[in-house]
Amino acid sequence: MGPPELARHLLVVFGATGDLMQRKLLPALHSVAPVGDAPFVVVGVARQPLDEPGFRAQCVASLTSDGSVPTGDAAAWAARHLHYVSVGAGAPEDYQRLSGELERIEREEALPGNRVLYLALPAAAFPPTIEGLGSAGLHRSKGWTRLVVEKPFGRDLASARALNALVHQFFAETQVYRIDHYLGKETVQNLLVFRFANMLFESAWNRDRVDCVEITVAEDLGVEHRAGYYETAGALRDMVQNHLMQLLTLTAMAVPAQYEADQIRNEKVKVLRSLEAIRPEEAVFGQYGPGTVGAAAVPGYREEPGVNPTSTTETYVALRLKINNFRWQGVPFFLRTGKRLPTKTTYIHVHFRSPPVWFFPATSPGEITANSLRIMVQPDEGFELAIEVKKPGHEIALQTQRMHFQYSEVFGPLADAYQTLILDVMRGDQTLFVRADEVEESWRLIAPLLEHPPALRPYPAGAWGPTESTALVTPGGHHWTEG
């Protein structure tokens, strides 16, 4: 049995033979109820004319690929919990047939009619699938119906609005779960808890005490096998509009009246609405050339398989953002993300102000380092607080030391983000999902850069982006964290 509070339901995954289902959702579902009864019955849906044994065999292969689940157990689990329905070309009659199959399975499994419809599909398939669902009346069921939509949600403000409009034609917003898997990470969830349970930090979390905030999402990998998608997206769409904006809003938002999905999302939207329009000189776009990451020589972006040799797709974005509200006015928020940077790391680095007066003798003002709190999101989730201490001895000389807290040292390995998120869908908790207005506001914010992208600056693979990114932060004496 899974968690007892879960209502029994049908979980219908569109794109069930795809990468996301096979690599992420299946292990997450299996971990919810690895043995015995589960609160759900999964119906895999895809175009392929597979039969159920064929689908189950594929799922068993996926589940057992890392060796953690024995094949016998996986086969028993698949036989008990997995069904398959092909929708072929996705004609209206295909969805009608799907509807009949879902009702049949619900009857056979004695389910009360609750349904999760999970669109684990490429973005281009979202509109026809939603229309297909609507045409067959699948947006309603005897119990509750929840729609899960993967990213990317639109590719600009107009398409995001159009997609929201289509979704809302059939589903109420309270039924919709837009995935940003960063929100499933424990540290990201902990952000609100940390901020509002720790008054030492929250009382300093404002323009009086904070000098600047840096949000870095760095990848050491290149475009890998995703060139087809990435060439049409770029770093701004792929990372900034979603993950970085989510980290930004959670870092900057005010305390909601209650810990409740819509109240939290109201506060996040308020941050997005307070963001000043980005001016061209506040953005740096880059694209990696050949270089060295770790010890390995790697090709440049334009040399990657599937990439146009004259591509102008940005693989790096740095932004200087201003939040024009009472809490943050005057505090720059520096965001950066890129591929082929020196290391894979994600963090929020809050730099507090320096002492207003240098009161110590014998040491020059340049030798003081302001306090900072680095919230590590990956790979080692935790906190790092930089403080100044006195070096032992007669002279008053400072040294920066770091106090650490690492989640894994205390709590062991954390749950995968998808496990967290799929459970929240099953529970009906929308807190960690992106609301329609959040999506639109973040597209609105980056719209000027989509329409008039800044000049593309080259950087060698293995560098921290183009040199122009430094000039973005130096006014005000700021600097990017090294590493």
Place this chain on the structure above:
Amino acid sequence: MGPPELARHLLVVFGATGDLMQRKLLPALHSVAPVGDAPFVVVGVARQPLDEPGFRAQCVASLTSDGSVPTGDAAAWAARHLHYVSVGAGAPEDYQRLSGELERIEREEALPGNRVLYLALPAAAFPPTIEGLGSAGLHRSKGWTRLVVEKPFGRDLASARALNALVHQFFAETQVYRIDHYLGKETVQNLLVFRFANMLFESAWNRDRVDCVEITVAEDLGVEHRAGYYETAGALRDMVQNHLMQLLTLTAMAVPAQYEADQIRNEKVKVLRSLEAIRPEEAVFGQYGPGTVGAAAVPGYREEPGVNPTSTTETYVALRLKINNFRWQGVPFFLRTGKRLPTKTTYIHVHFRSPPVWFFPATSPGEITANSLRIMVQPDEGFELAIEVKKPGHEIALQTQRMHFQYSEVFGPLADAYQTLILDVMRGDQTLFVRADEVEESWRLIAPLLEHPPALRPYPAGAWGPTESTALVTPGGHHWTEG
């Protein structure tokens, strides 16, 4: 050679055959200049009719007792740097003779006439020695003259004032170095650096953000071989008037205009002057009875050798103090010290305020722990910051975690307090010494308790003091740190 900036001088130690010289000062002096020339020549002074070889032999035995200094090296060092003069009964002619001897040694050693006069004596010997020095004109020399006075400096406000008056009859305050060896501890010196170099903490270091401050100086030992002194002193005189008041003033003081001895001490005195007179219900006195410390059964105070079997000497003091200034009004400062407590530890524990509103679901308000910063003075000098983090999982449940910084992990073993302090005397830096008005203000503060001591409460050895100490802190929802 020692540190090059030290002016060559004569260091005259009164009480040179005593415990303090033999256990603390000698190793400190040796560490300043273990080989080759030293910036100082030591003249041991005591009543005993020792000759120089006899004195040097005693010092060599002390220096080599822990095995760190080879006997040959210690003997060479002693022969080169140590002299001895007996002052017999301390008659005026004895000091005249001493004066002649010092001049002779200065001539022979070609010293410029700078002198440190270090009173490593029992308190009763301070006045006659100072008078003897004055009568022989030893308060002046051809170079500078500095007077070092060990604790206890007086045994109440009247005697401290009288001693200050006597000192000032011969010495200017700028010549006087009153020792409180706690001020020589690296963490205590670091307190000011830490506070004024770390804005995250300094900006929260006030009544708006701090709930209460606890200062604990706990000893696991009993009275040991010091019953004779302790019976006339008690914990209030032995620990509170000096060490705890020093920790209190350094914790609470405002930032001085410059890092300079008198400006710092001005600010410390301001704290003492802002302290409200202690009312009887704000003090708890205790005396340990038989009990268990660690695994060992130990006798009660009245059973200790040399202690009056009906003694009413307090071995434990707890105080609730109020600082009536803009920064601290309304923030209780809890001080406690005692013998035969469960462990040897000294710390300043700053408890920040709790979040004003409990905004999380599902967890009761009682489950939140306010942030706190524990500044460890001994045995493991460093910092411990308690923060709240989210336990992994769907439920919003908090867990208190501690971030650490330990001096010894980064810097290795720290210098002994006496080494720090004797070097400061040689340098002429009064920052870490107690000024006349500081001494008097702290005696003034505890005067009501000396005149009308609160009822003496028994506690078993190995407990955290008498149960009455709990009631001292519970108003306002505070509690003593356990451990």
